[in-house]
Amino acid sequence: xxxxxxxxxxxxxxxxGTITAFLAPALILLTLLAALGxxxxxxxxxxxxxxxxHWLAKVVIAGTVFLSLWSTAHRLRITCYDLxxxxxxxxxxxxxxxxxxxxx
Numbered sequence: 267x268x269x270x271x272x273x274x275x276x277x278x279x280x281x282x283g284t285i286t287a288f289l290a291p292a293l294i295l296l297t298l299l300a301a302l303g304x305x306x307x308x309x310x311x312x313x314x315x316x317x318x319x320h321w322l323a324k325v326v327i328a329g330t331v332f333l334s335l336w337s338t339a340h341r342l343r344i345t346c347y348d349l350x351x352x353x354x355x356x357x358x359x360x361x362x363x364x365x366x367x368x369x370x
Contacts (some may be wrong), residue, residue, distance in 0.1 A: 275340060282337025287328055301341040339365040 301304050307313075317323050339361040346357045 278333055278336040279340040281336075282333035282335070282340075286334045286337060289330065298344040328369060332365070335368045336362070 296305070296309060300309060319328065343354075343358050344359045346361075347354060351357055
């Protein structure tokens with residue numbers, strides 16, 4: 267029996283979709299509050315800069331961005347297939363390379 271590589275693609279896709287679904291509305295709300303001048307002191311520039319400067323925070327931020335981009339790439343691949351673009355190897359290579367380039 268041949269082994270499939272679907273878990274390698276579907277795992278990050280599911281994780282990225284879940285992370286994006288939970289974080290995107292919260293980030294939109296916090297950005298709106300900051301734009302209106304109602305951001306809490308915890309979201310001040312100095313505190314966020316200090317947080318993002320830590321190595322563990324950098325790993326978490328990069329992982330979150332990568333999983334969101336991977337989820338987007340996989341959705342684009344499936345959408346291209348549904349629209350009749352059957353060159354799956356070319357589409358998969360280009361969208362996943364785009365996700366990897368986005369994190370780089």
